[in-house]
Amino acid sequence: MRVGILTFGHVPNYGAVLQAYGLQESVRALGHDASVVHYRCAETEKRYQRLFRGGMRWPFRLMMMRHFSSFRSRHLREYPRRAVWQADDLRPVLDHFDALIVGSDQVWAGGAPGAWRGFDESFYLLSANADRQRLIAYAPSAGGRESFGPEAEKVTEALGRFHHLSVRDAHTADLVESLGLPRPPLVLDPTLIHGLSGLGQADPHGAIVVFGTADQNMRRVIAEVRRHIDAPLWSLRYRLPGADRVIRAPRVEQWAATIAGAAYVITSYFHGTLFALKSGRPFSVPIRPDKKAKVSDFLGGLGLTDRMVLPDGEWHQSNLEPGKSAGVSAQLETASQVSQDFLRQALA
Numbered sequence: 154m155r156v157g158i159l160t161f162g163h164v165p166n167y168g169a170v171l172q173a174y175g176l177q178e179s180v181r182a183l184g185h186d187a188s189v190v191h192y193r194c195a196e197t198e199k200r201y202q203r204l205f206r207g208g209m210r211w212p213f214r215l216m217m218m219r220h221f222s223s224f225r226s227r228h229l230r231e232y233p234r235r236a237v238w239q240a241d242d243l244r245p246v247l248d249h250f251d252a253l254i255v256g257s258d259q260v261w262a263g264g265a266p267g268a269w270r271g272f273d274e275s276f277y278l279l280s281a282n283a284d285r286q287r288l289i290a291y292a293p294s295a296g297g298r299e300s301f302g303p304e305a306e307k308v309t310e311a312l313g314r315f316h317h318l319s320v321r322d323a324h325t326a327d328l329v330e331s332l333g334l335p336r337p338p339l340v341l342d343p344t345l346i347h348g349l350s351g352l353g354q355a356d357p358h359g360a361i362v363v364f365g366t367a368d369q370n371m372r373r374v375i376a377e378v379r380r381h382i383d384a385p386l387w388s389l390r391y392r393l394p395g396a397d398r399v400i401r402a403p404r405v406e407q408w409a410a411t412i413a414g415a416a417y418v419i420t421s422y423f424h425g426t427l428f429a430l431k432s433g434r435p436f437s438v439p440i441r442p443d444k445k446a447k448v449s450d451f452l453g454g455l456g457l458t459d460r461m462v463l464p465d466g467e468w469h470q471s472n473l474e475p476g477k478s479a480g481v482s483a484q485l486e487t488a489s490q491v492s493q494d495f496l497r498q499a500l501a
Contacts, residue, residue, distance in 0.1 A: 154185045157250035161258050162189040165221045167408050168424025172257050174228050175343030188232035216402040224405040244280040252287035257321055262296030272304050277311035289499045292321040292340050295328050297446045317499035322450040340492040352406045355413030360387040365421035367393050370439040370464045374419055377468040384416045423447050433477045455481050
């Protein structure tokens with residue numbers, strides 16, 4: 154079966170490209186011909202350009218763009234080869250596939266008040282042929298939006314056409330249920346259901362690795378960890394005063410390998426948290442308001458809320474132990490099996 158995946162696989166964001174790769178490879182492992190639909194949202198592109206201009210000098214921006222382009226060319230099976238930029242031009246591209254998967258990542262966050270991009274009906278497959286094609290949602294997220302607002306009627310109609318519907322977090326499940334639709338099951342982010350063996354081996358450097366901006370809460374957690382662990386301090390992607398090494402433009406494989414080989418990981422990002430847990434590293438998550446919902450939903454479900462450090466909260470010494478205990482490993486194994494079974498049945 155030819156399967157098209159509509160997600161954020163094209164942006165210069167480590168979690169975005171890795172979840173696209175993870176879902177692609179999970180579908181291929183089930184024996185299907187999977188491709189990532191080469192749809193590039195102009196609003197999303199502009200947003201990342203603004204972020205880069207604001208916090209990264211030109212040589213590093215160019216290096217980052219080359220690294221992500223290289224990763225996509227080596228690991229993502231993009232269709233068509235030339236990107237589609239307009240939603241109106243997507244229909245003939247989608248017609249190429251027997252089944253379409255939306256997700257994962259925050260593909261349903263657009264259009265919310267304060268969101269950096271508008272509502273994009275492409276991620277609800279409104280132009281797909283539900284009579285001929287199988288429509289599947291695998292682990293999409295609505296981010297922190299409180300409702301579907303003025304688009305609720307259109308979203309209800311669109312999601313009602315899906316043959317198989319799942320979501321990544323309980324908050325998104327609540328929103329779908331609020332539309333009068335059946336509550337969808339929760340499935341794991343694709344990076345947790347596929348081994349991602351193509352990324353290579355961990356780099357056993359043994360440093361404390363930081364991935365996130367150095368706000369006051371982040372600096373406080375770093376100070377706490379360094380009182381207990383005598384190791385070099387490394388930062389991925391972001392400037393960090395006092396760091397022994399700053400890797401400003403890591404390759405995608407290097408990003409994953411550096412987290413996997415850390416003595417300790419401190420990150421405010423969702424996929425940074427997932428990779429620390431996946432790699433069996435001890436970790437802490439200094440909470441940022443814009444990242445709290447998805448991180449707390451995931452860690453709360455595993456009983457790991459002590460890993461989150463609120464701006465006015467405590468860092469717990471228990472965080473020095475790896476987050477992937479026997480109990481957590483068993484929960485993840487069960488959730489991974491549920492997630493793979495969902496994909497298998499949806500594509501059967």
